[in-house]
Structure formats: structure tokens, C-alpha cells
Amino acid sequence: MDSSRSAQRAVIQFLRAEGEHASQIYRRMKDVYGEQCLARSTIFRWYQHNEAGRVNIKDLPRPGQAHVENNNAKIRLWINSYGRIVDHHT
Numbered sequence: 358m359d360s361s362r363s364a365q366r367a368v369i370q371f372l373r374a375e376g377e378h379a380s381q382i383y384r385r386m387k388d389v390y391g392e393q394c395l396a397r398s399t400i401f402r403w404y405q406h407n408e409a410g411r412v413n414i415k416d417l418p419r420p421g422q423a424h425v426e427n428n429n430a431k432i433r434l435w436i437n438s439y440g441r442i443v444d445h446h447t
Contacts, residue, residue, distance in 0.1 A: 365395050369403045379404040 365386065372382045379401045387394045395403075 362395065365390065365400075366403050369400055370407050373404055373407045 368386060369382055372385065373379075377385070382404065383397050383400045386400065
């Protein structure tokens with residue numbers, strides 16, 4: 358069973374759509390996921406997010422969080438513009 362945060366968020370979204378209240382969802386998830394269950398406050402927060410219309414279950418970027426970008430194309434372009442790279446340490 359997938360006990361990842363996004364999988365549990367999907368369960369919260371599904372059970373809320375089925376008409377379950379946040380406290381019922383927490384009890385059911387605690388029975389199923391045990392120690393791996395999201396915290397009660399997290400389940401209630403995601404319940405509110407879903408109620409407000411949020412459908413994306415992935416984490417949103419946070420302020421101050423490093424932004425990782427795939428630079429493979431830029432690196433290849435840079436390498437191609439300089440020909441070959443020589444390692445002077447050997």
C-alpha cells in the first residue's frame with residue numbers, strides 16, 4: 358500500500374467527495390495507515406484545501422525553498438560552444 362503523502366491526500370480528496378467529515382476521514386486513515394498516517398491537523402488542513410476547490414495534491418513551492426531547474430540543454434549548449442572539456446588534474 359502506498360502511504361506517501363500524495364497518496365493519502367488523494368484519499369482525503371476522495372472521502373471528502375463521498376461526503377465524509379474530516380474527523381471520520383482521520384479515524385479511517387489512522388486505522389489503515391497506522392504510524393504512517395498524516396497528522397490529524399494535516400488531514401483537516403487538506404480537507405479544507407479540497408473544500409476550497411484545490412484539486413492538486415502535490416506540494417506547492419515554499420518561499421525560500423531552492424528552485425531546481427533542469428539545465429541539461431543549457432549545459433550541452435555550453436559544452437558544444439567550447440568544444441571539448443580538458444581535465445588538467447590527470
